[in-house]
Every structure is written in structure tokens, then in C-alpha cells.
Amino acid sequence: AQRVTQxxxxxxxxxxxxxxxKCNYSYSGSPELFWYVQYSRQRLQLLxxxxxRESIKGFTADLNKGETSFHLKKPFAQEEDSAMYYCALxxxxxxxxxxxxxxxxxxxxxxxx
Amino acid sequence: DTEVTQTPKHLVMGMTNKxxxxxxxxxxHRAMYWYKQKAKKPPELMFVYSYEKLSINESVPSRFSxxxxxxxxLNLHLxxxxxEDSALYLCASSASGTSLDGYTxxxxxxxxxx
Numbered sequence: 399a400q401r402v403t404q405x406x407x408x409x410x411x412x413x414x415x416x417x418x419x420k421c422n423y424s425y426s427g428s429p430e431l432f433w434y435v436q437y438s439r440q441r442l443q444l445l446x447x448x449x450x451r452e453s454i455k456g457f458t459a460d461l462n463k464g465e466t467s468f469h470l471k472k473p474f475a476q477e478e479d480s481a482m483y484y485c486a487l488x489x490x491x492x493x494x495x496x497x498x499x500x501x502x503x504x505x506x507x508x509x510x511x
Numbered sequence: 512d513t514e515v516t517q518t519p520k521h522l523v524m525g526m527t528n529k530x531x532x533x534x535x536x537x538x539x540h541r542a543m544y545w546y547k548q549k550a551k552k553p554p555e556l557m558f559v560y561s562y563e564k565l566s567i568n569e570s571v572p573s574r575f576s577x578x579x580x581x582x583x584x585l586n587l588h589l590x591x592x593x594x595e596d597s598a599l600y601l602c603a604s605s606a607s608g609t610s611l612d613g614y615t616x617x618x619x620x621x622x623x624x625x
Contacts, residue, residue, distance in 0.1 A: 432613050434613075440618075441616050441617065441618040441619065442554070442601065442616040443616065444613040444614065444615070447613055484553055484554075488613075497542070497605065498556060498559065498567060499544075499556070499613075499614060500556070501553035501554055501555075502553060503552070503553055504551075504552075504553050
């Protein structure tokens with residue numbers, strides 16, 4: 399079974415403060431991990447993929463297989479970062495293509511002025 | 512075109528009605544998905560289509576019936592729904608095979624069953 403845990407429902411920080419959104423996963427094989435973001439009244443969109451080791455909008459996330467974690471970090475929060483953030487795991491690759499993406503329960507990030 | 516388009520955006524239907532949700536993508540993706548999202552909850556997988564064949568049905572009640580007429584289109588036929596089926600229904604697509612590009616989501620159809 400594949401499972402994703404996001405322990406914080408709500409994270410409130412001040413503008414300019416560092417942000418860390420926690421994500422832990424459970425999967426027996428080699429996981430593919432993602433962060434998705436949903437801004438108010440907008441569609442769910444891909445933010446980061448662990449495989450690409452990129453920084454998007456100042457956010458980074460490192461896969462720690464020892465701790466089975468994929469925390470999302472940003473050194474200085476901006477007001478426009480306020481959104482719902484979902485950590486997601488793709489573990490089961492389907493015959494013929496496609497995959498099964500499992501989402502965590504999400505963390506609402508609120509950046510205050 | 513890098514989007515997944517869903518219609519209608521909003522739908523209100525009675526428990527005896529039959530309606531359909533539509534999803535379209537022209538990115539050449541060969542895997543398409545239906546997810547259900549309740550308020551303040553994560554999306555939950557319903558169905559996966561890969562190369563126009565149903566790969567996964569996550570024990571979804573038969574009142575939801577998916578259909579994939581071709582590689583660009585995905586439908587969800589609704590019949591005899593219950594009020595608890597009211598939710599945001601999301602369609603997504605991904606490139607098949609070993610792609611790690613993640614999903615592209617549509618903006619969803621907000622369904623209300625009365």
C-alpha cells in the first residue's frame with residue numbers, strides 16, 4: 399500500500415519567514431514524489447517533482463529515503479504563497495502506462511503580513 | 512495546448528437524472544484519470560484509463576460509469592446519484608510509460624446532487 403502523511407492541516411507564517419511543509423510517505427518500493435499546489439479558485443497544479451531536483455517559485459524539496467520524507471521548504475515566504483499544498487506519491491506503475499497517484503491530506507499555508 | 516478542459520464547470524442534478532461529465536486533452540497523453548474531491552479534502556482516485564482501456568476502478572459504485580471514446584476524451588456518466596456524491600470531480604492526464612512528469616489537472620466540474 400502507498401500512503402502519504404501531512405501532519406499539519408494549517409501552517410501560518412509571517413511574510414519573509416522560512417517555510418517548511420512536512421510530508422512523510424510509506425511505500426515498499428521506489429517512490430516518485432511530487433508537491434502539488436492549489437491556489438484559491440484555481441486548478442490543482444504540479445509544483446515540484448523529486449526526480450528533477452529543481453527549485454520552483456523559491457521552493458525546494460529533498461527526498462530523504464532514510465526518514466521517508468519529502469518536506470517542502472522555502473527560505474522566505476511571500477504573500478502569494480498562500481495556498482493549499484498537497485504532497486503526492488506515485489508508486490504503482492500500471493501495465494500499459496499510467497500510474498496511481500496518492501495524495502496526502504494537504505496543508506493550508508497562510509502567509510501573513 | 513497544455514491544458515485539460517472539463518465541461519460543464521457546474522452541474523446540478525436530481526437523484527433520478529442522467530448526466531455526463533466531459534474531459535478533453537490534446538497533449539498526446541495516453542493516461543487519463545477521474546478523481547473526486549470533497550471540500551477541504553484531498554483528491555481521491557476513482558478511475559484510471561491507459562491507452563483507452565480501463566486500468567483501475569477504485570471500487571467506485573456503478574452509478575458512476577466512465578468511458579474513453581478516444582485518446583483525447585474521457586467521459587463520466589452519472590445515473591441515480593445520491594446527495595453525498597456532491598463534490599468537485601477532477602479529470603487529469605499524464606504521459607504514459609516511464610514519464611515522471613506528474614499529472615495535468617482540469618479545473619473540475621462542481622457537481623451538486625439534489
